[in-house]
Amino acid sequence: MRATLVFTLPEEADDHRAALEGHLWREVVAELDRELRSIAKHGEEPAANHAAWARELLYRILDQSGVELP
Numbered sequence: 001m002r003a004t005l006v007f008t009l010p011e012e013a014d015d016h017r018a019a020l021e022g023h024l025w026r027e028v029v030a031e032l033d034r035e036l037r038s039i040a041k042h043g044e045e046p047a048a049n050h051a052a053w054a055r056e057l058l059y060r061i062l063d064q065s066g067v068e069l070p
């Protein structure tokens with residue numbers, strides 16, 4: 001499969017940047033999820049509870065956005 005994205009610069013510079021950096025954002029969110037999971041699993045209270053809450057919130061937002069982590 002092949003896809004070509006066309007942007008009118010500078011008007012669509014933000015969209016262009018988002019397209020170029022989308023994979024980086026995905027990796028950042030995945031790393032955040034891994035860190036929160038580790039803290040929730042191995043951390044001490046209250047940090048473990050806060051990390052579990054933040055992870056639940058992250059997954060709720062991802063679900064509402066129709067985005068899945070790798």
